[in-house]
Structures are given as structure tokens and as C-alpha cells.
Amino acid sequence: MNLYEIIYYIPIVITLMAGFVVVFAANDIHAVIALFISSVGLACHFVFHNAEYCALSMIVIFAGIALTLVLFTVTIKPESVSRNWQNGIRRLLPLMAVLIILYLLISYYAELFIEISGRSPGNLSLEELSSMLLGEYLFPLEIAAVILFSSIIGAASIIRRNN
Amino acid sequence: MESITPGISVSIILLLFGIGILLTRKDVVRSIMGIFLIYNGACLNFVTFSAYVDPTGQGQLAAMFIFVIGVVELIAVLALSRRYHRNFQKSGSDILQISQE
Numbered sequence: 330m331n332l333y334e335i336i337y338y339i340p341i342v343i344t345l346m347a348g349f350v351v352v353f354a355a356n357d358i359h360a361v362i363a364l365f366i367s368s369v370g371l372a373c374h375f376v377f378h379n380a381e382y383c384a385l386s387m388i389v390i391f392a393g394i395a396l397t398l399v400l401f402t403v404t405i406k407p408e409s410v411s412r413n414w415q416n417g418i419r420r421l422l423p424l425m426a427v428l429i430i431l432y433l434l435i436s437y438y439a440e441l442f443i444e445i446s447g448r449s450p451g452n453l454s455l456e457e458l459s460s461m462l463l464g465e466y467l468f469p470l471e472i473a474a475v476i477l478f479s480s481i482i483g484a485a486s487i488i489r490r491n492n
Numbered sequence: 493m494e495s496i497t498p499g500i501s502v503s504i505i506l507l508l509f510g511i512g513i514l515l516t517r518k519d520v521v522r523s524i525m526g527i528f529l530i531y532n533g534a535c536l537n538f539v540t541f542s543a544y545v546d547p548t549g550q551g552q553l554a555a556m557f558i559f560v561i562g563v564v565e566l567i568a569v570l571a572l573s574r575r576y577h578r579n580f581q582k583s584g585s586d587i588l589q590i591s592q593e
Binding site (some may be wrong): 480 | 540570585
């Protein structure tokens with residue numbers, strides 16, 4: 330097993346361990362943080378598959394989802410947050426920091442890893458991706474935007490209705 | 493490392509984790525987490541097949557659309573749960589339990 334394979338399997342192991350924590354954690358806050366760690370590990374895995382933009386959007390979106398779920402859990406379900414939840418977060422924070430640093434390193438040296446693995450880069454550039462989004466996939470993009478906008482309007486109207 | 497086996501294996505395990513959460517936890521927040529684990533597995537499938545089988549990048553675009561669907565689902569479920577909590581003064585986690593009674 331060479332260096333590339335070791336670095337290739339580290340995000341996979343972290344993703345699966347974090348998924349295991351999501352299933353079996355007793356505290357919801359810990360489960361949310363484990364879900365975010367699992368997503369960052371998966372983003373590292375995406376980089377090896379030449380999907381850097383997908384990885385970036387995944388990290389940004391899942392950071393927002395994790396923050397939303399933490400806020401929702403704290404405001405709606407305060408009974409599910411145990412008193413010593415901060416200790417668990419302190420244990421998980423170093424793992425999260427290590428994972429994010431690993432993601433940055435993998436992203437920075439992605440070309441090198443792809444070269445070591447012997448694969449042709451075949452990378453999809455931002456220009457090609459955006460031309461596909463705004464050309465061939467313009468209609469699905471607009472449909473997705475309309476669905477997202479209508480869900481936001483619907484959620485606001487559901488919450489603000491007073492009867 | 494030319495194989496698609498690791499990506500497919502991880503996506504299957506994430507799918508099993510998500511199904512396990514949906515079957516065992518009757519809780520809105522945990523159900524959302526289970527659904528997002530299933531979405532992660534689906535995205536990994538798309539990206540893996542996009543990298544090894546169809547290198548035109550369509551799988552990456554499908555994964556990005558899956559992110560949008562996930563955010564829409566999160567918005568809808570959290571709004572409904574918040575509304576339920578305001579009307580019945582119960583935790584939003586009781587929705588699934590009551591719907592099964």
C-alpha cells in the first residue's frame with residue numbers, strides 16, 4: 330500500500346466512522362457535528378474523483394445545514410441536549426480541524442495524487458461546468474431555482490400564519 | 493486505484509446507515525440526518541460513476557441538483573415542525589410518533 334492509497338482511504342474511514350456516530354450518538358448536537366464531519370470526509374473523497382466544485386459546494390451547504398440543525402435542536406428540543414455537550418464538542422473539534430486541513434492539502438495537491446494514481450486528469454474546468462449549467466442544463470437549473478424559492482416562500486407562510 | 497469499488501461500497505454503507513436511522517429513530521432531526529446520509533450516498537454514486545464511467549461531468553451536475561433537493565426538504569420539514577411546535581406546544585420530535593398512533 331503506497332502513500333496515495335493511505336491518503337485515499339483516510340477520508341473514507343473518517344466518513345464511515347462519522348456516519349456510525351450519527352446513527353448511535355445519544356446527543357443530537359454530537360450527531361449533527363458528526364454529520365458535518367462525514368460530509369467533509371466525503372468532500373475529500375470527491376476531490377479524488379475530479380469533482381472539486383461538487384466538494385466545495387458540499388462543504389458550504391452542509392455547514393449551513395449543520396448550523397440550522399443545531400439551532401433547531403437547541404430551540405425546539407432543549408431536552409435532547411445534555412448538560413455536558415460541550416465536552417463532546419471539544420473532543421470532536423480536533424478531528425474536524427484535522428479533516429479540514431486534510432481536505433485543503435488534498436485539494437492543493439490533487440493533481441499530484443491523480444498523477445501518482447496513474448489516471449488521466451480529465452478534470453472538468455469551471456468554464457466547462459458553468460457552460461453546461463447555463464447551456465444544456467438551463468431548464469433543470471431554473472426548475473431547481475423555482476422549487477427552492479417556492480419552498481422558502483411556503484416555509485415563511487407556514488410559520489407566519491396565525492390561525 | 494482504478495476501481496470504483498471503494499466509492500460504491502461507501503455509498504452502500506451510507507445508504508444502510510440512513511435506512512437504519514429512518515427505521516429506528518422516530519425523531520424529526522434524526523430523520524433529517526438519515527435522509528441526508530442517503531443523499532450523501534447518492535451523490536457519491538453519481539460522482540464515482542461520473543469519474544470512471546461517464547467523464548462528461550453530468551454526474552457532478554446531478555449531485556449538485558441533489559444538494560438543492562436536500563435543502564428544499566430541510567426547509568419544508570423544519571417549517572412544518574416549528575409550526576407544529578407552536579400549535580400544540582410539543583416538541584417537533586413528536587410528529588412522527590403521533591402519526592403512527
